Amino acid sequence: MAVETMSGHIAPAGVVEGLPGVVTDFSSDKQAFPVHWGKAMMWIFLLSDTFIFSCFLTSYMHVRMSTTVPWPNPSEVFALSLGGQPIPLILIAIMTFILISSSGTMAMAVNYGYRRNRARTTALMLITAGFGATFVGMQAFEWTKLILEEGIRPWGNPLGAAQFGASFFMITGFHGLHVSAGVIYLVVVALRVWRGDYERAGNYEVVEIAGLYWHFVDLVWVFIFAFFYLW
């Protein structure tokens, strides 16, 4: 019995045995997603990351629902005094706008990449990384304020439910780690764009793949902002 593969060769069925056979069986000579493999893999990685962050947010929901002690009011915990008057949640609002701006510049960097505009792609990616670094800096400021001034610890705090600190440090810490890794990732790709690597290879999809990661970091922040800070 003979099987005709997509490339037109006639191959007898069942000749490949063992582990290589497993590979041929699973690949079966066709491609499910007509995109760059890196892009498909990045999407699958982001899918797995979605599950990780969702587990954090779900566990936060669980501890917040099950505690009998009042939950500290995030609107007051994250207020900052500007000009002698406390403004609720202002630092978080600024951080949100910074991260959204970085997503905007990243989307434009991807667009200029496909237009083969090396200088603008590099510049916009570095601006994006700059916004990201600013975000992490402000988060460091926020953490410092919470730990030193408010006395919030992962195991307890003077404001209310002990689970507040654990949820806060876990969720924003993991997100901040993603932003920090993203900044490094973006700078590396930006320098390679500037060096002309993708000009020679003839495609700028690497920039779009880096962009996917960055937009995802922004996306996660949308959920953290809604559920942790506003709820």
Add this chain to the structure above:
Amino acid sequence: MSTHADTAHAGTTQHPISVYLWIWLLLFVLSAFSYMVDYFHVQGLLRWSLILVFMFLKAGLIVSIFMHMKWERLALKLAILVPPLCLLVLIGLMAIEGDYTFLTRTATFTP
């Protein structure tokens, strides 16, 4: 490889920059709205529904436009967007469990 990728992306890459600027502005406005919910102390069911509406609008804009999901083929859209739906089961189960733990704690440990 590059020619294949280029043709596969012909539809997704040729957008004017203005598209992104508009979405950026829209995200700014939506974020400002969600901040206003807190600033003006909207409470109760209205607060939660407003937060969720703005959140899902922002998430939708980011995924569909910024991440180009709108211009991908249906196979990829389904492969990425359907699996997270099973999280609803987890959230539902944990909500029931959280409620139960709360009731047990109030019944047993109330000072």
